[in-house]
Amino acid sequence: MTNLSAFDPATAASLARELTRQREGLEMIPSENFVSEAVLEALGSIATNKYSEGYPGKRYYGGCEFIDEIESLAIARAKQLFGAEHINVQPLSGAPANVAVYSALLSPGDKILGMDLSHGGHLTHGHPVTYMAKIYDFIRYKTTTDGRIDYDNLHAMAIEHKPKMILAGYSAYSREIEYEKVKAIADEVGAITMADIAHIAGLIAAGEMHNPVPLFDVVTTTTHKTLRGPRGGMIICKEIHKKAIDKAVFPGLQGGPHENVIAAKAVAFKEALEPSFKEYAKQIKANAKILEKELASRGYRLMFGGTDNHLLLIDVTPKGVTGAQAEKALDLAGITVNKNMIPDDPRSPMDPSGIRLGTPAITTRGMEEEEMKKIAGWIDEAIMNASDATKLRQIREEVKGMTGRFPLYPNLMY
Ligand code: DSN
Numbered sequence: 001m002t003n004l005s006a007f008d009p010a011t012a013a014s015l016a017r018e019l020t021r022q023r024e025g026l027e028m029i030p031s032e033n034f035v036s037e038a039v040l041e042a043l044g045s046i047a048t049n050k051y052s053e054g055y056p057g058k059r060y061y062g063g064c065e066f067i068d069e070i071e072s073l074a075i076a077r078a079k080q081l082f083g084a085e086h087i088n089v090q091p092l093s094g095a096p097a098n099v100a101v102y103s104a105l106l107s108p109g110d111k112i113l114g115m116d117l118s119h120g121g122h123l124t125h126g127h128p129v130t131y132m133a134k135i136y137d138f139i140r141y142k143t144t145t146d147g148r149i150d151y152d153n154l155h156a157m158a159i160e161h162k163p164k165m166i167l168a169g170y171s172a173y174s175r176e177i178e179y180e181k182v183k184a185i186a187d188e189v190g191a192i193t194m195a196d197i198a199h200i201a202g203l204i205a206a207g208e209m210h211n212p213v214p215l216f217d218v219v220t221t222t223t224h225k226t227l228r229g230p231r232g233g234m235i236i237c238k239e240i241h242k243k244a245i246d247k248a249v250f251p252g253l254q255g256g257p258h259e260n261v262i263a264a265k266a267v268a269f270k271e272a273l274e275p276s277f278k279e280y281a282k283q284i285k286a287n288a289k290i291l292e293k294e295l296a297s298r299g300y301r302l303m304f305g306g307t308d309n310h311l312l313l314i315d316v317t318p319k320g321v322t323g324a325q326a327e328k329a330l331d332l333a334g335i336t337v338n339k340n341m342i343p344d345d346p347r348s349p350m351d352p353s354g355i356r357l358g359t360p361a362i363t364t365r366g367m368e369e370e371e372m373k374k375i376a377g378w379i380d381e382a383i384m385n386a387s388d389a390t391k392l393r394q395i396r397e398e399v400k401g402m403t404g405r406f407p408l409y410p411n412l413m414y
Pocket of ligand 1: 031094122171
């Protein structure tokens with residue numbers, strides 16, 4: 001990276017510090033991951049130079065013949081991964097993908113039934129702070145006290161409210177989803193089915209979680225979480241919705257697609273089609289299960305009763321700390337997680353009762369059972385000694401000792 005460091009040493013130095021942070025720490029935010037060097041190369045490629053409004057074969061600019069090849073490759077590979085009829089790979093990320101779907105298939109004022117944020121839903125599924133909540137009438141369902149989706153209640157709510165759309169898919173929910181049940185409820189009330197698989201797309205692509213694509217009208221995802229691609233989004237839909245979805249993305253909401261990101265998506269999808277990706281997805285789940293067992297045995301209160309996927313949502317207040325205090329203590333110990341609301345949290349979003357953690361990134365680094373057991377021990381020690389800076393520094397050194405055995409981007413420097 002001599003050009004960067006020579007021209008802009010300030011940016012290069014910040015990137016170098018961030019690289020060290022990623023290398024030395026344990027990245028356990030469940031929505032984060034480490035892309036391959038091949039994905040990084042495509043992301044930093046000359047495809048960033050090109051404008052290409054429109055879609056392959058139908059662009060508003062000249063000179064798009066090779067960009068068409070790249071975007072067509074990304075689409076073909078994604079279709080193969082998910083068994084999809086149609087895919088739009090242009091959404092800039094998950095939130096814009098969701099907005100595009102609403103605007104394609106709904107009218108202002110239409111009702112959408114989506115999961116409450118504190119029960120594992122997402123801001124773009126109707127939280128009152130979002131602009132979408134001003135346009136559409138979101139009604140929010142919740143999990144049961146034992147943390148499962150209450151499909152009977154969902155059914156009753158659908159009958160009562162007659163939503164135009166039912167949304168399944170969550171950003172802090174750790175259990176499997178019964179898409180057939182949601183589909184049957186939606187069919188009964190004539191609702192469109194939408195799944196947001198942003199967190200679990202990689203697990204679904206690998207056949208390690210149920211796939212809503214064959215059943216649902218439309219499925220949105222990010223490409224940078226378990227799918228381990230560049231930061232971006234994607235919409236998967238049935239052929240009948242193709243025109244509306246494509247029109248909503250461009251020209252409805254977006255301008256020129258980020259073709260360097262689309263090139264990186266194509267590379268990530270090729271990686272996800274490899275047999276080794278299936279092993280990776282299995283290991284993500286296996287690692288999360290070990291953490292579940294280890295933390296439960298130390299008396300932690302796991303929301304939803306545990307995990308079927310890559311993440312755990314934990315109420316840390318019985319251990320005498322808040323979510324923000326636990327996040328801070330773990331940060332100082334070199335373990336990155338995020339504070340998170342728990343179902344019907346009595347506390348506030350900036351200092352909630354829980355933390356959310358997951359295994360996609362540490363699994364990418366090659367960590368397995370032995371490391372998970374050590375990590376669970378460090379998490380517990382850090383939380384139990386949240387105000388002991390010396391102890392937290394000592395854990396950080398131990399973490400550094402372990403991460404050093406799992407090299408990250410060994411040839412990269414800024
Ligand atoms: N920010 C993502 C997450 O962490 O789950 C969702 O938008």
